[in-house]
Amino acid sequence: MAASLCHFPPAVSSSSSLFVGSKSRSLLLAVSPFKHFPAKPSLSPSRPWTRSYAVSNDAAAAAAAFSVASPSDPRESPSLGEITRPDFPILHQAVNGFNLVYFDNAATSQKPSAVIKALSEYYELYNSNVHRGVHYLSAKATDAYEEARNKVANFVNAADRREIIFTRNATEAINLVAYSWGVFNLRPGDEIVLTIAEHHSSIVPWQIVAKKTGAVLKYVELTKEVPDLDQFKGLLSKNTKLVVAHHVSNVLGSVLPIDEIVDWSHKVGAKVLVDACQSVPHMVVDVQKLNVDFLVASSHKMCGPTGAGFLYGKINLLSSMPPFLGGGEMITDVFQDYSTYAEPPSRFEAGTPAIAEAIGLGAAIDYLSSIGMEKIHNYEKELSEYLYYQLSSVPNIHIYGPAPSNTVRRAALCSFNVDNIHPTDIATFLDEQHGVAVRSGHHCAQPLHRALGVNASARASLYFYNTKEEVDTFIRALKDTIEFFTTTA
């Protein structure tokens, strides 16, 4: 299957991205036994791998100009991870006596000072309820809140700012679609197609709604540890009313071709809801290009505060949907025995929203945009391949999901198991004895783990502020951990 990459907006193709591309290939050749890439003359001869990531815009430019030296090579400019790390105060601490290596970004990301500052500034300077008052502070708060909505709309390239609804998180956004669109539109015998690799938040609301409406859930199984797209096409029928799919899997690291999935689904008259929690923070996501009907994401996975998330929905869809939660803000007129409702987005934002958090999300988007999502994406591609191949070198390990290649993209995360050692033991020891934070368990994907034939797995997930040195530390720590359990037990 052709795993299509995320869609880059028609951007200026700088020479820098080509430069980076070739560097990463030579890097790959040096570190892995895989011969997928044509041999290219290494741009820095006789180096095991090159850490350089010289790009000419924004934050990186200044540092690159100074040629900030790294311990191993004074000529190389620092990686994106090295450049951005100082922005994240939480990363600079010792845990259990060791430097923290935070590899649990798929669970939640860390926040830069700019976002933390935006939150405290809101409360210090202009906290006030939004949409209600006429006084100065409330006007300022309202402006900032609505400005955050604009930022989100621009970030995902929504056609209309009214297509962004702020929720508490992606889970609530999915429940909104389930209880509002789902309950209203699904009839007995209607089919909802999901993949077996979906997060519980994408599955459970639909189980509840299916019970209410008589609709039926159908699952796309795995083939070679990725969702089987041929099977998916086979499952689509005139009964399919909704397709629920992840963009990037939080366990497998695989990327689904959303544009193709939307095409196939629309042909049979089904709507598509995309869980973009693991894609929006890491790459450019263009909802118009993908042509999705609904898309959800969380603020806290993209450097924003917890307590905020959003639903994108096509405006004509949202306009036809009944309210989800009732209360203040989402009404026009309220009488004793009935009320009239507001237009979207207000219709779906009942009560006082998480104002500070939405503004914080806006600040996070500003921060990410100042780096550039393309740059983040490219850096994480390097990290992803490095992590995967380094992990592959550990004996008796099994990494779930596809191997990265020219045609197959992987997110910068790996879920894995080591023969005869429980992932919880690994995660505990990595934390206690090495300060490395990974996750162990089923990662909110029990059906997926059953399909893979395991109870639990360990998962290391990276973000743009992680570095290859941290990956090295992690691999050393993992080997030490495995040694401990195989010799002591």
Next chain:
Amino acid sequence: MAASCIFSSSARRLVASPKLLPNRSAFPSNASSFLCLSRSLLFSSPISFQSLPRSSPIALRAQQQRQQDQELESVDASLLPPKLRDIIALFQSVPEPKAKYQQLLHYGARLPPLDPAFKTDAHRVRGCVSQVWVRAFSDPDDPTAVRFEADSDSALTKGLAALLVFGLSGSPATVIARVPPDFVQLLGLRQSLTPSRNNGFLNMLKLMQQKAVQLYIESAQTGDSKPVESKTASTTNKEEKNSILGGEAEEVPGESASQVNGNSNLADKDETSERDDLGGRRKRIIERLQQGLSPSELEVEDVSYLHAGHAGVRGSTDGETHFNVRVISKEFEGKSLVKRHRLIYDLLQEELQSGLHALSIDAKTPSEAHSG
């Protein structure tokens, strides 16, 4: 007791060398020397205990440990069974977390495997990230004592389960029920364990206490003229339970009653379905063991009368619940004690499921028997 022996030998294996500290500045070279050193530590012979340099993070941890110890002197040591106190002392003498882990793993390795028949939801401990099963039964040699068995798929959790099994087995239910949960802080493992794992530990303890109390209640009931179903026993005897646990008792799940003596099929079967050929069981045991082991010597003795009237025997009015088995067979060569017992239990599966409660086994190879 075996735990103390391990205590003395392993305490000497602790080494605190400055080289164990991670170098905070650079990654590669120092870390690898740390690794080499730690590897050699695992295989090294007993080394003397060194005092720690003040500035190390390990010293800081030891200091925190001492603080915690002082805070927790309020834990009443008299409430803890002696075996548990030994184990606690062992862990307190090992300040370094990695060595504590090693100790934990050793305990886990010593835990005998749990019969897969007991790996059911009724035995499962809730609140654990890994799978943990716990089983309680009365000691065949001492009706007031409770014995435990446990297992887990995670090595560290198995170690924790082993601590509880070794620490609590052999104590009466009244003592077990009074063990305060916060003794776990005395182990000094708490700071080395994630909160969810800690919860698992506490839940394990609670489940074991519940099962112990259940056994106690049922043994108290055997004074009654007719056998009472354990399910109703749990509800009507809540007051008794409350008095034991000091009012903190939780609802004992109905199915736990069926695990009395660990025979999970017992409550499912109707009491009338037991075989009524008197003396037949002993014959059948002899038959099966002769078929399976071709022993050179075999003695099977019915000692059910010694256990008449205690928990689990209710309803088996014709005895034939407890046997002493002494067998010498070449089949045992090269097998550990656990494997030998497993072999015998496997041969007597049918008996175990139809009213046989416990076996006291003496299993030797011919060479062992003649030299012993």
